[in-house]
Amino acid sequence: MRLDPLVYWFAQRYIAGTTQEDALDHVDSLNENNVKGIINRLGEHTTDRDTVEQSVLAYEDLLEALDRTEVTADISVKLTQLGLLVDTEYCREQLERLAEHADALERFIWIDMESSDHTEETVSLYTDLCADHDNIGITLQSVLQRSENDLNRVLDVNGTVRLVKGAYTEPPSIAYQRQSAVREHYEELLDQLFDEGGHFAVATHDRIIIRYALRLAEEYGRSPDGFEFQSLKGVNDGLAHSLAVDGYTVGEYVPYGEEWRSYYRRRLIERKNLALRVLHR
Numbered sequence: 001m002r003l004d005p006l007v008y009w010f011a012q013r014y015i016a017g018t019t020q021e022d023a024l025d026h027v028d029s030l031n032e033n034n035v036k037g038i039i040n041r042l043g044e045h046t047t048d049r050d051t052v053e054q055s056v057l058a059y060e061d062l063l064e065a066l067d068r069t070e071v072t073a074d075i076s077v078k079l080t081q082l083g084l085l086v087d088t089e090y091c092r093e094q095l096e097r098l099a100e101h102a103d104a105l106e107r108f109i110w111i112d113m114e115s116s117d118h119t120e121e122t123v124s125l126y127t128d129l130c131a132d133h134d135n136i137g138i139t140l141q142s143v144l145q146r147s148e149n150d151l152n153r154v155l156d157v158n159g160t161v162r163l164v165k166g167a168y169t170e171p172p173s174i175a176y177q178r179q180s181a182v183r184e185h186y187e188e189l190l191d192q193l194f195d196e197g198g199h200f201a202v203a204t205h206d207r208i209i210i211r212y213a214l215r216l217a218e219e220y221g222r223s224p225d226g227f228e229f230q231s232l233k234g235v236n237d238g239l240a241h242s243l244a245v246d247g248y249t250v251g252e253y254v255p256y257g258e259e260w261r262s263y264y265r266r267r268l269i270e271r272k273n274l275a276l277r278v279l280h281r
């Protein structure tokens with residue numbers, strides 16, 4: 001027996017399937033529970049223009065399908081999927097092309113944040129494009145010490161932030177290593193977002209942070225549609241649904257596509273680290 005079908009069977013917890021139709025079907029079921037989809041076509045670290053072109057075309061096709069089917073969903077992209085490793089200017093053109101297409105169809109694009117090798121280019125490109133495109137948002141990671149400064153840069157251009165802890169292993173010279181420090185930094189950044197941000201996303205399954213966000217919302221007088229919670233497919237699904245039942249705006253990140261291995265590996269590493277944290281308590 002080949003290993004892949006078995007591994008894929010386990011991976012399906014975290015991904016919707018391999019086709020656009022799989023993703024749309026899953027988002028349909030989310031919408032029934034008042035949860036929007038945030039669809040990512042899997043793929044990253046692309047080094048040739050043909051593959052980048054295929055990704056852009058697939059996202060354009062996805063945007064058209066969202067428009068046709070009227071499902072409630074944003075899309076989420078990685079810049080190394082859109083040519084960041086080919087050439088920065090080329091990547092900017094692809095992102096602008098998608099932003100314009102999405103804008104015409106009244107859709108929103110989130111930019112995922114990848115490992116720290118790409119943080120500066122991602123933030124710079126985003127802050128440059130922000131002036132002309134208000135339908136794009138950027139992900140910032142509380143694991144990185146630099147995120148405080150990056151948040152100020154993004155808020156200066158009225159950008160939209162999705163705040164996450166960070167899924168990549170980063171060195172102590174630039175990143176917090178203790179989970180308590182990552183959470184503390186998350187809460188500091190969140191405080192600033194509630195205080196100064198426009199719309200933003202609290203993307204975590206950490207119940208302590210979610211409770212903190214709910215407290216801040218009350219303190220700052222934010223209405224439930226003044227920000228949103230985001231979760232990952234396959235992670236604490238009940239939590240997202242219960243926040244939606246309470247009237248909060250909730251989105252679920254729904255990845256699909258043939259290139260599911262790197263994404264699945266990150267989720268597995270996360271699970272292994274969580275298990276180690278429990279063992280060492």
Ligand SMILES: Cc1cc2nc3c(=O)[nH]c(=O)nc-3n(C[C@H](O)[C@H](O)[C@H](O)COP(=O)(O)OP(=O)(O)OC[C@H]3O[C@@H](n4cnc5c(N)ncnc54)[C@H](O)[C@@H]3O)c2cc1C
Pocket residue numbers: 038111112113114139141164165166167168203204205206207230231232234235236252253266267268270271274
């Ligand atoms: C919408 C969204 C978009 C994201 N985009 C990015 C991005 O662009 N760049 C990036 O670096 N990271 C991204 N992430 C991932 C994020 O950085 C974290 O790695 C991930 O969310 C887990 O951290 P946590 O905040 O949920 O806290 P944790 O403390 O890690 O987890 C809280 C609880 O969630 C559950 N849980 C967490 N992970 C798993 C898992 N893999 N399997 C099963 N249960 C689990 C456990 O019950 C755990 O106790 C994104 C996350 C979300 C929700």
